[in-house]
Amino acid sequence: MDAYLIETVIKIVVILLLFSALAGFGTYFERKVLAFMQRRLGPMNVGPYGVLQIAADGIKLFTKEDLIPQGVVPAIFKIAPVITVATAFMAAAAIPFMPEFTAFGYTVKPIIADINVGILYVIGVMGVGLYGPLLGGMASANKFALISTARAAAVFISYEVVTGLSLLAPLMMVGSLSLIDINNFQAGGFTHWMIWSQPIAFVLFLIAAFAETGRTPFHLIANDHELIDGFGTEYSGMRWGLFFIGEYANMFFISWVIALVFLGGFGDGSVLGALALFLKVSFFFFFFLWTRAAWPDVRPDQLMMLCWKILMPIAVVNIVITGIVMMF
Amino acid sequence: MEFYLSLGVIIVTAVLVPFLFHLSSKLNSNKSKTQNIQNVYECGISTPIKDSDETFNVKYYLVAIIFVLFDVEVLFMFPWGVNVRTLSWFGIAEMFTFMGILVAGLIYIYNTKALKWG
Numbered sequence: 425m426d427a428y429l430i431e432t433v434i435k436i437v438v439i440l441l442l443f444s445a446l447a448g449f450g451t452y453f454e455r456k457v458l459a460f461m462q463r464r465l466g467p468m469n470v471g472p473y474g475v476l477q478i479a480a481d482g483i484k485l486f487t488k489e490d491l492i493p494q495g496v497v498p499a500i501f502k503i504a505p506v507i508t509v510a511t512a513f514m515a516a517a518a519i520p521f522m523p524e525f526t527a528f529g530y531t532v533k534p535i536i537a538d539i540n541v542g543i544l545y546v547i548g549v550m551g552v553g554l555y556g557p558l559l560g561g562m563a564s565a566n567k568f569a570l571i572s573t574a575r576a577a578a579v580f581i582s583y584e585v586v587t588g589l590s591l592l593a594p595l596m597m598v599g600s601l602s603l604i605d606i607n608n609f610q611a612g613g614f615t616h617w618m619i620w621s622q623p624i625a626f627v628l629f630l631i632a633a634f635a636e637t638g639r640t641p642f643h644l645i646a647n648d649h650e651l652i653d654g655f656g657t658e659y660s661g662m663r664w665g666l667f668f669i670g671e672y673a674n675m676f677f678i679s680w681v682i683a684l685v686f687l688g689g690f691g692d693g694s695v696l697g698a699l700a701l702f703l704k705v706s707f708f709f710f711f712f713l714w715t716r717a718a719w720p721d722v723r724p725d726q727l728m729m730l731c732w733k734i735l736m737p738i739a740v741v742n743i744v745i746t747g748i749v750m751m752f
Numbered sequence: 753m754e755f756y757l758s759l760g761v762i763i764v765t766a767v768l769v770p771f772l773f774h775l776s777s778k779l780n781s782n783k784s785k786t787q788n789i790q791n792v793y794e795c796g797i798s799t800p801i802k803d804s805d806e807t808f809n810v811k812y813y814l815v816a817i818i819f820v821l822f823d824v825e826v827l828f829m830f831p832w833g834v835n836v837r838t839l840s841w842f843g844i845a846e847m848f849t850f851m852g853i854l855v856a857g858l859i860y861i862y863n864t865k866a867l868k869w870g
Contacts, residue, residue, distance in 0.1 A: 432758045436765050490777035493790045495803075506770040513766040517759055536762055537755035544830065565792050565805070574810050581812070581819035588826035596833040657793050662777050666770050728815060732867050736822075740855060743829075747844050750836060 435536050439516055447672035448478040454713050461717040485668075488661030495565030496658065504563060504655075505663045508556030508670030512677065515549040518542035519680050520604050522701070523693030535604070542603040543595070546681060547587055550636060550674060554580050556667065557638075557645050561655035572654030575644045578724045582731035583635035583642070589739035590628035593746045594618050594685055603681070607689035617688040624742045626686045628735055633678045635727070637671065640716035644724050679708035814866045825854050 452467065452475065459466030467474030492498055519542075522534040539545055554576060561573030595601060597618070598609045610616045619626045635642040646654030656664055683689060683704035691697035722730070794800045832839065832847045839846075861867060 428754055429757065429761070432761050433765075436762050440765065440769055486773075486776040487779065488777060489782060489784060490774070491790065494792055506767065509770045510763075510766040513769070514763055517762045537758035539755050539759070565800070565803070567794065567800075574808075577810070577816065578812055581816050585819065585822045585826055588823070588830075592826070592829055592833045595830070596836045599834055599837055601830070601834060652793070662773050666773060724812075728812060728867070732815070733862070736858070737855075740851060743833075744848065744851065747836060747847070751841060751844060 431532070432536060435534070439521070439536070440513055443513070443516070443673045443676060444669055446676060447669040448482055450672040450675065450709070451481065451668070452478045453709075454716075457710065457713040458717050461714075485662055485665035490662070491660050493564065493658045497563040500559050500563035501658075502663070504556050504558075504560030505659065505666035505670070507559065508553055509666045509673070511549050511553035511556070512670040512673040515546045515553070515677050516673070518545045518603060519677060520607065520684070520690075521680065522698050523690040525698075538602070538604065541601045543591065543601050543606070543681070543685070546603075546677070547591070550678070551580070551584060553670065553674065556670060557655040560659065560667070564655070564658035566658050568651045568653075568657045569655050572645050572651050572657075575651075575724050576655070578728060579635055579638065579642060579644055582728045583632045586628055586731050586735045586739055587632040587636065589736065589743065590625045590632060591685070593625040593739075593742050594622050596743070596746055596750060597621065603684050603689075607684050607691075610688040611692045613691070614688070617686065619686045622686070622742075622746070624738060626682075628739050628742070629686070630682065631730075631735065633682060634712070634715065635731075637674045637678055637712070639675070639712050641719050641722055642727055643716075643721050644727065647721055675709060675712055676705070679705045679712070682708050818861060818866065821857075822854070825850075 455477075456466045456474075467477040470476040470480050492501065517536040518539050520533075520535040520538075524531060524533050526532070557576045558573055558580075561569040561576065594606070598606050600606065600609075606618075610618055634640070638645050645651075646656055651657075653659075656667055659667065680701075683701055687704045688700075689697075690701040792800045828850070829847065832843055836843055
């Protein structure tokens with residue numbers, strides 16, 4: 425029991441530190457990708473190719489003055505960024521980051537809690553993460569933040585049903601909610617990937633993932649040219665940094681979920697499979713940035729129209745077809 | 753059952769670590785000398801025009817109510833989805849009846865124009 429507890433704590437510390445650092449690297453990567461897509465160079469001055477920009481940004485965020493602006497509700501204002509980060513990292517508990525491997529004669533499972541309702545837990549906890557922007561925006565005495573909060577609610581009530589319905593069809597085929605079982609179901613190789621048997625569910629879940637993480641086509645919550653920084657307008661320093669870490673950690677984790685559910689995950693669990701998983705995750709992270717460079721934002725009513733009148737009926741039809749086909 | 757322990761540990765850690773990140777800002781002794789930095793931001797206007805805690809009409813409150821209904825219905829579908837092979841045609845018939853009611857509700861909502869904005 426003690427060994428198990430120590431192993432769990434080590435895994436949690438590694439994941440927390442790794443993904444906090446990866447969030448910083450994600451910002452560098454995002455600035456570079458966006459810059460190259462706009463024929464710029466991006467950060468170039470700090471260190472070789474601007475790599476040390478990450479460290480500079482980190483030091484700036486960590487040492488900035490801790491400001492509580494006028495007119496806020498202090499308790500809620502302070503707790504909101506913590507909710508965003510905490511839920512993002514809690515969601516990581518049920519994600520198998522790599523296949524099992526043996527180090528120094530000790531088998532390590534790179535999953536914190538192997539719960540049998542893994543994917544429901546991940547989606548549920550990520551859903552709770554929306555309380556961060558919601559409470560943060562309402563607690564600050566800023567009109568941009570207030571509009572942003574109203575939009576956060578609009579985004580939430582639109583995509584959540586589509587997320588559930590689009591995931592249901594692949595789960596029917598697997599017959600389990602554990603992400604490891606879902607991965608092992610596709611272990612047969614390239615042709616066994618879920619994306620070939622459930623292409624519609626894949627597209628629907630990908631769209632829902634953009635809404636879930638609040639990335640560009642559905643970046644209504646903090647739409648720069650309309651709402652300044654939305655719920656984050658009044659935040660500064662490390663409190664804003666926490667929102668940032670939460671957003672990028674969420675992007676990584678949702679990329680992991682997409683790769684595990686639809687693109688075969690780590691396959692049979694070999695080293696090659698693990699490398700393939702990292703490539704798939706990197707591709708989806710890149711895809712998030714690519715979309716940001718290529719697409720404008722939609723309006724809130726367009727998002728609700730898209731989710732309720734187009735995606736939801738398609739998802740229901742997809743489940744009906746899957747159910748009937750599975751019976752034969 | 754060990755995973756409950758892991759879940760407990762990660763929930764505690766995930767809440768504590770952000771608070772630790774906060775502490776870093778306490779190390780910095782540079783305090784701004786003016787109170788103006790604490791003003792509410794409003795496009796360069798130093799005093800905000802009105803309070804931001806007034807009520808305003810969100811047009812999609814009806815959608816929010818419908819959302820609660822449909823989200824719960826989706827949750828009901830998950831246990832069936834996992835056991836769809838064992839339940840076979842019986843499960844399909846039951847669930848399609850349930851989904852038929854769901855779709856009928858959706859069509860009714862379309863017809864009442866609850867999903868129309870602007």
